[in-house]
């Protein structure tokens with residue numbers, strides 16, 4: 029039984045009290061003295077030449093302080109990209125400039141043309157209506173394959189083409205894979221689309237820039253998952269502000285899901301304008317703006333081929349993907365379809381030969397970057413779809429086909445350059461079948477049939493890679509950043525502890541879980557521990573939260589720093605008890621000397637550290653504060669089996685999820701309640717992708733799904749209660765807590781489970797359907813059943 | 822400009838508002854009651870839900886001028902008199918019905934209104950009632966559980982899932 033407040037306990041979240049009483053402090057809740065308001069005028073066409081922008085009338089409007097356009101940003105850097113991919117011919121990717129405000133051209137609906145800063149938001153908005161941009165339309169590039177045709181309109185005139193890169197992985201395997209597929213006993217081929225999504229954290233993005241002339245210091249308050257990264261990117265690459273003069277604060281952040289990782293133009297604008305105007309400048313995104321300015325996710329068009337031998341062993345896998353980059357390269361965009369996607373193509377299977385080709389394409393759409401799962405859902409979806417389809421074509425059980433090909437020995441080096449340290453895929457599969465009462469499925473299907481419904485069961489087995497690392501490896505792969513994490517453990521004189529972590533919580537509950545770890549290590553009450561994050565002015569340089577890395581990387585850094593603290597405290601305790609350091613034990617907040625009844629309390633040792641009267645000053649310094657930077661040796665590899673049961677109404681094509689179960693192996697778990705909540709949220713997003721969500725552009729590059737009336741967010745009535753389990757545990761072998769990370773799993777494993785279930789229902793009902801693209805809307809399902817072409821969306 | 826006077830969380834407040842000022846902006850900007858959030862501009866998300874004259878309303882779709890003379894309760898007015906979380910708030914914490922907390926004030930206000938109308942709602946009734954409140958974090962599972970628990974219903978069978 030875990031200790032209350034310690035590792036393994038479902039400790040209630042301390043942050044909830046402020047969120048539940050309305051006293052959280054989100055960025056939009058910050059109002060600085062004298063602040064002015066920014067309103068962005070955005071392009072309403074997808075592609076056009078800016079002939080001129082007449083701002084005169086707007087400048088004369090009441091309350092207007094200034095109207096900014098690109099000419100105010102001459103000499104200012106563009107918004108940088110943080111990852112450079114090298115293509116399969118050894119060439120670096122094409123990397124266009126991404127100006128803060130559009131220069132000469134607009135390249136997507138939502139591209140900012142001008143910004144009005146005024147005394148009030150209403151005045152700024154009114155004045156923006158008086159700006160007259162003279163823009164002549166250019167043809168919009170929307171379709172991924174058409175964008176690569178000879179003579180296609182270019183999104184960036186200065187580039188050779190719309191191809192960002194043509195990446196092959198592992199290039200040396202290319203011929204062997206081709207040959208294995210040519211000679212295979214059976215090849216299953218699917219062409220599918222991973223639908224474009226919008227992350228939609230419920231808190232829209234906000235930026236408040238402030239400038240202090242007295243000491244030449246800038247402060248940016250922003251809705252970010254990684255304030256240090258923003259400080260580095262914006263300070264060094266865009267505005268040329270040295271880091272010691274720039275503080276970035278990301279206070280309570282209302283969800284991120286990837287969309288708040290990136291450095292956005294609005295952050296640079298508010299920081300820049302605050303100095304230019306000598307006033308704090310605040311921008312709050314409306315939801316409508318968010319749809320056309322937050323980075324989007326997914327949007328891959330893929331062909332996947334799985335080769336099998338006569339005994340149904342997987343022999344080779346080949347995939348070809350067109351990945352949409354949008355109009356500019358968002359911060360981590362190039363890494364998503366490559367290193368976060370290609371490296372996961374082995375899945376849970378011992379396929380010996382794999383080749384992944386990815387063509388990244390510029391289009392006149394909003395930039396695309398990581399969204400919960402980032403590359404791994406795209407990999408898992410195509411793999412788990414093709415395995416299911418292979419089972420159907422071969423007339424074998426999709427469960428047995430998976431089991432037969434599971435990796436069972438660890439560590440396992442995949443043919444796509446990663447090494448899984450540990451896992452037990454049969455265990456999660458067994459657990460899932462138990463949770464879903466698989467044995468009772470046929471009876472339930474018969475019952476559904478009586479009610480005129482088609483019932484289906486679909487499953488997916490996923491592998492995830494969290495905590496992308498180590499830094500020297502990611503540097504070779506093109507990252508322009510390190511991927512370590514930092515923590516400072518500051519012990520106060522009376523024994524309470526402040527931990528400054530580089531991880532950032534925007535819903536994950538770090539203030540609670542990180543405190544549980546420290547409480548467990550030292551044996552003091554978790555209430556004695558505060559977790560501080562989100563402020564570059566308070567903690568060491570950290571890399572932030574994304575990719576399910578917080579506990580695996582940030583937690584490990586904290587453990588390392590705490591270990592240093594404990595080691596030093598033991599020296600002090602040894603001195604106080606006149607014992608040898610090697611005999612000192614720390615338990616339940618007390619130091620004792622092994623084999624004696626001597627003990628000294630934690631608080632006495634910490635006090636001695638700061639009031640060093642009786643203290644080994646000749647050996648150690650006073651004080652008790654340590655920092656650690658932790659750079660992981662490898663990724664962590666959570667895995668799991670997900671099962672979905674659906675009922676399809678053959679009259680309407682409507683899909684209802686009647687059961688969903690997730691059996692995950694996250695390694696060790698710090699707070700089960702929070703882990704389950706993370707899985708629930710991921711499942712909702714994955715089911716949303718599979719059933720309803722779709723970001724759609726028309727042929728002119730107009731964003732059709734630009735509000736909650738057109739973009740179908742999962743609502744309470746769309747989702748079932750979930751069954752989740754994380755009792756299958758193979759602890760990570762290379763981090764001190766044995767943890768793997770749980771934030772993205774739900775969104776990775778669920779889409780193929782849902783689609784497989786829909787197809788199972790249809791095929792059981794006699795409809796020979798090989799594939800339906802997501803979202804499996806009633807119209808698409810009905811069309812597939814009735815073999816009628818879909819009307820254009 | 823119109824002068825309005827209303828009761829917010831039991832206190833009489835007044836202010837000058839433009840005709841176009843939304844109630845949510847009056848609460849957030851003028852009264853600095855920032856617990857009520859804005860998550861959309863199409864009255865779809867429910868983050869701004871408050872109680873006006875005892876009824877749940879989306880305060881982004883009410884003009885401040887329309888609230889003249891009204892009694893308004895926001896999330897800041899929900900705690901017990903001693904400042905501790907009330908039954909609904911406490912259930913959200915106990916059952917992990919929130920993650921980032923952004924939808925949460927609206928959820929608590931909507932859920933409180935639901936229990937006034939329907940003291941023992943079923944799972945389906947809760948899900949139906951909350952259709953106007955979007956949460957991107959929780960998948961709703963634990964929100965449903967929290968509301969059932971706050972209504973005094975046994976959630977152990979659900980909790981075991």
Ligand code: FES
Nearest residue numbers: 860861866867881
């Ligand atoms: S802000 Fe009122 S419904 Fe979204």
Ligand code: FES
Nearest residue numbers: 920924956957958
């Ligand atoms: S808790 Fe984040 S949106 Fe609901």
